Amino acid sequence: MEVSTRQLRAFRLVAQHHNFTRAAEALFITPSGLSVLIKELEGRVGFRLFDRTTRHVELTPHGKEFLAVIQRNLEELDAAIANIGRSAKSRDLLLTLGATPLVAANILPPAMREFRKLRPDVRIQLYDADLPTLIKMVEAGKLDLSVGIFKAMPDIRREPFFRFSLMIARGAKDDTQPRRTTTWTALDGETLISLSPGHPHQQLIDKHLARAGVKVSIKSVVNLLDTQIALVEAEEGIAIIPSFGMPACRNRKVVVSPLINPVVRFDFHMISPRGKELPPGADEFTAFLKSYIANWAGRAGVL
Numbered sequence: 001m002e003v004s005t006r007q008l009r010a011f012r013l014v015a016q017h018h019n020f021t022r023a024a025e026a027l028f029i030t031p032s033g034l035s036v037l038i039k040e041l042e043g044r045v046g047f048r049l050f051d052r053t054t055r056h057v058e059l060t061p062h063g064k065e066f067l068a069v070i071q072r073n074l075e076e077l078d079a080a081i082a083n084i085g086r087s088a089k090s091r092d093l094l095l096t097l098g099a100t101p102l103v104a105a106n107i108l109p110p111a112m113r114e115f116r117k118l119r120p121d122v123r124i125q126l127y128d129a130d131l132p133t134l135i136k137m138v139e140a141g142k143l144d145l146s147v148g149i150f151k152a153m154p155d156i157r158r159e160p161f162f163r164f165s166l167m168i169a170r171g172a173k174d175d176t177q178p179r180r181t182t183t184w185t186a187l188d189g190e191t192l193i194s195l196s197p198g199h200p201h202q203q204l205i206d207k208h209l210a211r212a213g214v215k216v217s218i219k220s221v222v223n224l225l226d227t228q229i230a231l232v233e234a235e236e237g238i239a240i241i242p243s244f245g246m247p248a249c250r251n252r253k254v255v256v257s258p259l260i261n262p263v264v265r266f267d268f269h270m271i272s273p274r275g276k277e278l279p280p281g282a283d284e285f286t287a288f289l290k291s292y293i294a295n296w297a298g299r300a301g302v303l
Contacts, residue, residue, distance in 0.1 A: 005077065007041040008070045010034055011049060013294065015067050018057045025163050025265075026294040082118040082284065093122045093281045098137055098146035102225045104128035106247035111292045115285055122281040130223075131200070134271075141273050144282060147289075149200040150269045161270040161286075162293050164243045165263055166205065169228075171235040172253040183261040184212040191217045191237035193228050201266060205240045208264055229254055244268070247296075 013023035014034070024034040042049050049063040059067060099108055104126055112124050127134075127143060131150070137143040138156055147161055168182040187209070195202040209216065219237040222228050225245050232239045233252045240259065249256055270286060272278060 003041060003044050005074070007037050007044075008074060010037040011041055012067065012071065012074065014038065014050065014057060015059055015063070016295070020057060028160055028163075078288075079118060093279060094125060095122060095279055095282050095285060096125045096127065096142070096144045098127045098129060098134040098143045098148075100131060100134070100148055100225075101128045102245060102248050103147065105226075107244065107293070107296075108289075111289055114292060115288050118288070119281060119284065122285065124285065138271050138273055141276065143272075144279055145270055145272050145286070147268060147270050149266065150271050151200070153271075155274050157272050157274045158269050159271075160267055162268040162290065163265050164268060165265045166201070166208075166240055166259045167243050167246070167256050168259050169232045169239045169241050169245070169249060169254050169256050171232055171238075172255045179255075179257045181258050181260045184208060184214055184259065185261070187212075187216055187238075187240075188214045189216070191219045193231045193237045193239045194218050194221045195225065195228060196221055196223050201242050204264065204266055208262075242266070 010023065010027060013026050014020060017023045017026070020031045020034055020038075024031040027034065038049065045066065047062045048060050049066065051058050051060055097108070098104075105128070108126060112126070115122070115124070127137065129137070131148055134143065134146045134148060135150070135153065135156070138146050150156075150158055152158055168179075168187075170179075194205075197203060197206065217237075220231060222231070225241065226248055228239050228241065229245065229248050229252060231237065233254050241256070246256055
């Protein structure tokens with residue numbers, strides 16, 4: 001019986017998200033392509049893994065048993081891959097990584113800590129800056145990698161890294177239940193805290209507000225997502241934020257809900273200097289980081 005790790009990882013993602021569309025997005029494949037992987041896996045193992053309805057995807061009893069087994073095996077495989085090929089005489093390897101301040105402060109440090117357990121010989125040097133500065137540092141070869149919302153550029157290699165969505169952030173009030181979802185049209189007449197128009201996702205927000213015919217009052221325009229969230233906590237207004245901003249809301253009195261009708265998703269990219277070979281450990285770290293974000297985002301329900 002031949003079973004691929006791609007099939008097993010696809011199965012694990014569907015089991016985590018209970019949703020084929022979200023799992024497919026995490027793998028950067030179509031839902032139909034993911035369905036093919038799961039059907040092939042079910043054919044190999046000889047039993048059904050999921051019970052599927054139009055609304056729910058649940059593990060079968062056999063699927064639950066199978067998940068427990070492959071989860072251990074995949075963890076052992078990832079740990080083994082991390083250890084194979086290391087030289088006893090190798091020096092610490094350095095990887096320079098750039099990100100915008102919120103991502104650098106709230107997402108990358110815990111991921112770096114977990115990766116260090118697998119590869120203590122890889123040292124990651126993190127730089128936080130705005131997008132134009134990060135682009136210049138990559139172009140100059142001062143950064144090996146950077147993650148963010150980047151457009152295609154000459155002399156820079158750009159690869160899809162992850163997909164996030166837009167959400168609504170509101171100040172948390174003790175007497176108010178957080179909304180499960182918010183529609184674009186429901187924002188009509190609201191007071192918004194906005195980012196400056198140079199931010200790529202703010203341009204996307206402005207386009208969809210105009211498309212929905214929604215009129216809002218802009219109370220403040222700020223440069224940093226952290227400032228935007230702090231003003232929401234102070235009840236200066238609400239904000240439309242990218243879902244990667246959720247970790248910054250955890251320690252603030254801010255509640256977040258998905259923005260729907262339509263759900264607006266956008267790609268996060270990884271960029272690196274074109275023609276320059278990445279340092280050893282870079283591919284392993286980026287693969288780990290994708291998996292780390294997929295697990296976090298899946299648990300938070302923001303895919």
